[in-house]
Amino acid sequence: MSRTGASALFCTASRSTLRLAAASPDLTLCDPEANAEEIIKCIIRSDELDVSYLALPELCITGATAGSLLSHDILLNAASRALQRILKATQNTSVTTALGLPYRMNGKVRSCSALICAGRVYAIIPSGTGDAPFGFLPELDYDPVSKPPLTPIPRLLLRFGNELFDQAPKAHPGCVILSPGALNATATSFEQLTQSLSSYSARTGCAIAYASPNPGESGSFYLFDGVCAVAAHGSILAVSEPFSKDPFVYADVNMAELSQFEPYVSPDEIKGDTYLSCVPEIQKKQCRRILDLQAAALSRRLIHMKGKGFVIGVSGGLDSTMALLACAAAADDMGLKRDAVLGVSMPGFGTSERTKSNAKRLVEALSCKYMEISVKGACERHFEDIGHDIKDKSIVFENAQARERTKILLSLSNKYQLLDVGTGDLSESALGWTTFCGDHMSQYAINSSLPKTVIRLVVREAAERFREAADILENILDTPVSPELLPPDKGGITQKTEQILGYYELHDFFLYQLLANKAGPAEIYRKAKAALPYDEDEIYRVLGIFLNRFFSSQFKRNSGTEGPNILLSVSPFAFVMPSDLIGSPWMKEYLSIKNC
Structure with missing residues (x-):
């Protein structure tokens, strides 16, 4: 039953049993008018279900990934008009809703949440930590003086997602927390989110409604899966699946039964010092999720560019295999035929028969379209043009092939309106093991945040999904990693990356410690000795290569x-570092390791 104004809000707060909901309405980036209509639908739906409190995502009126545009008056004014439209359309409802929008306070734009009920705004609350979601608004520093007065609402708290997980939980037994979230989707985010919400509800004695941003957000650097959840009593009472077609959940909470306690955390729920869980079943699930996230990202980008499909250079190696599987999965998700994926083999001077054969067999087994274009002739003409002796197998000889391949793929992209999908991975990017403006460049780098060792796990798990190509995938997994830019020896691969750089297992371990734990060389070396089956000299040698190249x-x-x-x-965007430094403190600490 609908009520109006404060009577609706305070009557709701006095109930012994409350129905909490969280939703992630469909989003059109930087279109507050369209987003307002979706938000209105959510609020009316909640009212019809007799929901007491509703949480919507952070900056859901505009989208959290609008970047610097969030401080532009045209978007701020549009967001304000959208809020007025929402208030007018929901004045006969009695749902207390927290929804996100950018808002100017004392001349500064904030990421705020408006607390509304029955057509009225009860508060506009800025993010308490001053951290805009994932750096999308780096200029937004929080000034406590500008915080507007909050109309006291019994038993109701608002915590932004970053505050919910980054701050030590404070006890508020018997309260409701509405949490507009901005958590991006990763291979491990679903488990981390549900575990964190369960734990937080137990430690605070609160009930929580949490809403993640909609997949309609930009996929340029981050993905969002719209996961919504309600937690209480140390448990998840309702949760939506990632990328759900209907990210709307609700649950009833008996407020009188809420109490604080220290939750039990299973060892299986504790993420180890690795990229993925060490628990086999959880790791398998995370591997499947990685492929799903890649497919979702590719689908989002293809829809945005109004393209007809994907083009990818296939080498018969691990990275291009991973990218090809992601493209095939994206085609399936979008309802496209697999021949919307064009796999192009571009043999050069170093291509082996094994990898060339595997590339063709894989594309055909997946029912994708296959094309073969040799780069030898074009490279030979290029060498003549620049006066390079083809017998000189220097870096000029190697990089010319990679750049020719990129030129072919970009031209095919233009010709057939396809998205050129890059294959390079996180390990190669960290080590600079790419050709500048060669394989370093594409239109969308789908593997760019996946280390080589994880890609190997994902491809192995993907063999269960792509059974038609399982034997080929197994052969590719057994193939030595190589750029294949130098001529083969008796048909076999001569250029083996791990013989040149060191094992990827070491490099990926070093990279995780450096980025995730911000560890220095001495700590990385100590941890590697304890965790990996390599002798001290090899660990030290490869660590030096890693630091220099990084x-x-x-x-x-x-x-x-x-x-x-x-x-x-x-x-x-995610890791800011100037390109003209040499990392002296890190190198000095590395050199001092042997003297300790």
């Missing part, structure tokens, strides 16, 4: 291609 390759990362952050990212 600090000298930032110029490639700063000019790289957009791609979704699924695990860790070294994109210039």
Whole structure:
């Protein structure tokens, strides 16, 4: 039954049993008018279900990924008009709703949440930590003086998602927390979110409604899956699946039964010092989720560019295999035929028969379209043009092939209106093991946040989904990693990356420690000795290679291609570092390790 004004809000707060809901309404980025209509639908739906409190995502009126445009008057004014439209359309409802919008306070734009009920605004609350979601609004620093007075509402608290997880929980037994979230989707985010909400509800004695941003947000660097959840009593009472077609959940909470307690955390729920869980079943689930996230990212980008499909260079190696599987999965999700994926084999001077055969067999087994274009002739003409002796197998010889392949793929993209999907991975980007403006460049780098060791796990797990290609995938997994830019020896691969750089298991471990834990060389070395089956000298040698290449390759990362952050990212958006430093403190500590 609908009520109006404060009577609706305070009557709701006095109930012994409350129905909490969380929703992630369909979003059109930077279109507050369209978003307002979706928000209105959510509020009316909640009212019809007799929901007491509703949480919507952070900045859901505009979208959280609008970047610097969030401080532009035209968007701020549109957001204000959208809020007025929402208030007018919901004045006969009695749902207390927290919804996000950018709002100017004392001359500064804030990421705020408006608390509304029955057509009235009861508060506009800025993010308490001053952290805009994932750096989308770096200029928004929080000034406590500008915080508007909050109409006291019994038993109701508002916590932004970053505050909910970054701050130590404070006890508020018997209260409701509405949490407009901005958590991006990763391979491990679903487990982390549900575990955190369960734990937080137990430690605070609160009931929580949490809403993640809609998949309609930009996929340039992050993905959002619209997961919504209601938690209480240390349990998840309702949760939507990632990328649900209807991200709307609700649950009833007996407020009198809420109490604080220290939750039991299963060892299986504790993430180890690794990219993925060490628990086999959880790891398998995370591997499947990685492929789902890649497919969702590719679908979002293709729809945005109004493209007809995907084009990808297939080498018969691990990275291009991962990207091809993601494209096939995206085609399936979008209802496209698999021949919307064009796999292009571009054999060069170093291509082996094994990888060439595997590339063709894989594309055909997946029912994608296959094309073969040799780069030898074009490279030979290029060498003549620049006066390079083809017998000189220097870096000129190697990089010319990679750049020719990129030119072919971009031209095919233009010709057939296809998205050129890059294949390079996180390990290669960290080490600078790419050709500048060659494989370093594409239109969307789908593997850019996945280390080589994780890609191997995902491809192995994907063999269960793509059974028609299982034997080929197994062969590819057994193939040595190589750029194949130098001529083969008796038909076999001569250029083996791990013989040149060291094992990827080491490099990926070092990278995780550096990025996720911000560990220095001495700590990385100590942890590697304890965790990995390599002798001390080999760990030390490869760590030196890693540090040198990591600090000298930032110029490639700063000019790289957009791609979704699924695990860790070294994109210039997620990891900021100038390209003209040499990392002296890190190198000095590295050199001192042997003297300790």
